[in-house]
Amino acid sequence: MKNESELTVNEKPIYARLFNIKYTFESAQPLTFYGDYYANESKLNYVEGDSLIKLRFKELKGNNTKIMIDNPNSWKLGKVYTKFRLDDDVSMLYKKISTDENMERAISAYKGMRVTLNDPWETTVCFITSQFNNVKRIRLIIKNLVNMFGEEHIDESTGIKFKSFPNPEKLSRVSKEDLLRSGMGFRAKYIMDAARVCSENIDLSKLNPKNYDELKGTLMDIEGVGPKVADCIILMGYGNFNAFPIDVWMKRTLERLYFNSKPQKIKDLYKFSEEKWGEYRGFAQQYLFFYGMKNLGRGNKDGK
């Protein structure tokens, strides 16, 4: 334990306005698929690149949160800002998407929830894994993937051992048989194609995050990446709020809240979201998704 005079600038806490780690984590975004969140202790450990980031949170008044990095350096400090998009003007975003009382309800219920910004390759693998799957099993498979194929590291300041996410080169060398042992199932061939394409043809880190159409086209060249998975990658791997992923939850939620539970075509829902929330629809999506998941249940009426 260091005394006060030994504290460096990097060990100063971050005071984040309109930030809530619980909602951010529980809304099932990529960092949650392999990070470890301890809700009762308000702690989160996750791997960023080849580094372990250990965070502690303290909720303050007014939906603000104090974030402390247990094993800090200036690089990690910057990465925490980037991961949780702490520079976003959330008040402005709320104003832009508060177009009706449904959204106002979702915002007030989950105030401080952020759309995290994650590594594009990890996001791609996570959302290929997500198709025709459930969150619990997605997390298990991703965890297996990291444990089986990730590179081992040791965090210098704590001595904790951890593994980083296997890169495309690594996964392209894994046999299908080994990949299946992670529980990947029929998606294994998609992961293999993604790994091959991303290690040989496309450098995901070089794509332009701003160009939605171009991004979507490039991502959909990967086998197993369709419109929905591409939108998830664009939203949570590139931070582009023009993406509005529509999965079974979103479809149900939109139909119930805005169309009197009448089935709608995906195409029409896309258009609806664009007209209603414009260039901030990705941010709106996260609130609707979480709101629907928590409050509307699976049934087709007013489920629980």
Place this chain on the structure above:
DNA sequence: ACCCAGGCGGGCG
């Protein structure tokens, strides 16, 4: 036992 899960590719009309 049966149903479903943050969809996608392929095949058909």
Place this chain on the structure above:
DNA sequence: CGCCCGCATGGG
């Protein structure tokens, strides 16, 4: 195009 089907796997 638009529709329909199968798909690995495990938990409720």
